[in-house]
Amino acid sequence: MKTLILALFIVSVALSSVYAADFTLIVNQANPESSISKSDAKSIFLGKKSTWSDGTAVQPVQQKKSAIHKGFTKAITGKSSKQFANFWKKATFTGTGVSPKSLPNDAEVMAFIAANAGAIGYVSAGTAIVSVKALEIK
């Protein structure tokens, strides 16, 4: 029995480490927000919240298939990266929306967000935040 409990503990730790929220949410420096609730962040990345409090249109960007993308979709939307992709495929093929723009790495995400007032995205935790600002998740 002890062995079974130990095995379950190891598996759960291994699984949780895969989805650890090792990312920083970032927005354009002109964005008046300094924090965001998890439910608002989820609504943004599922296309249900389309404007910031000042009326600027929200422009979410995602990272291409990667560990950070996997961790982000699980932590914020509660979906695996595959379920997240399927959610947007359904929207695409029924006309209700299209998936967030997809960029290959932290540097391109930061550059895009720096250039677009309403943009929001995520970069790996520990990445030097340059020309954009970090958003605290409440």
Next chain:
Amino acid sequence: MKMKNCLLWALLLCLVPLQAAALDWSQIRLNGFASQGYLSSSDNNFLADTTDGTFQYNELGLTVNTKVSDKLRVGAQLLSRDLGEVGNNEVRLDWGYGDYRFTDYFGVRAGKVKLPLGLYNEGRDSDFLRAMTFLPQSIYNENQRDMLVAYQGVGIYGNLAFDDAGDLDYHLFYGTSNMPDDALMFKTLRKSFSRISSQTVTAVQEKDSSLYGGSLVYNTPLDGLRFGISFLDSELDFTADYGAGLNGPGQLKIDNHFVLSLEYIQEYFGLMAEYMEMKSTQTFLGISAAEKNPQAWYVMLHWYANDQLTFSALYDVLYADKNDKDGNSFVAMGMPDFLGWRKDLSFGARYDVSDNWTLKAEYHQVEGNEIFATVINDASKLAEDWDYFALKATFNF
């Protein structure tokens, strides 16, 4: 094209405002899919000539989505499909509409819009969105696909957010159905109208229709858990040819059509269950058949074994009339009692070769049948216990 349809399309075009001149072409997304399946059944044909096995089971779709402005989007999907005698790969508009989102909690859609019934009707033509090849047939009956796949009209929709208490998606609509001439529904109605009137009905055409309904989906704070309720009232008027050059009015009226839905999806498993009821009345030449109260439900389980492999099990039940579960009314008409129910136990596997390629296989063991089976089978030779299997390969981009 009927006058109502012309007005609707005019409305759709009006939604593309003058600001289209400022269209940003980088905002146009082009997607598509292509699938090829194989169907085979024992004893009874299922939707097509399947007892001999058939490859007449495919879909090809091309979708364009355009963001005209922050609030306005326009999109359309062309679909070519073949399922036995239906479709024959004629290219048709599957959906096409303008969507103006005033706020996150209020938007308007106008045009040909996917009809929200149950959690999965809107995505029924894109099989790569689900684990099994077919949606549960008790609620998402292929025989009724062309009547239920989309409405041509106007809908309002939105999302009401309740912070940590989840959020609610709503969609209410009014419109028409506009079924294509080869819709399976016409074959069923030809048979029904013949029976009602004791005349030989040779052809049925849609004359007019009205659909209205709505859908509410509550996305709970528990990730992956959502509940839905959707409802639909529809009235379809037809002209049917009978006898020697005569024709007369027919009607199909469906009231109180509702679906209750539950979906719970976690990392390694998924549970879906839905329950449906409706009241259906058919009238031809002023003679009404007895009201039927179809009842259906299913429970489906998915096991996401890994990122590529999903296993499914489904138990799917349909009663032609919840007040006659033994099928006595069919016996009274000289037909087998098992047209009164259909119980389908099935198992399937889906393998995602890549993000774009999907392979599926599934087996269905069925007891009983539905009235449509008498249209594509010799009614006197229908078997109560039968099975079918489906294979399908799909590419999407």
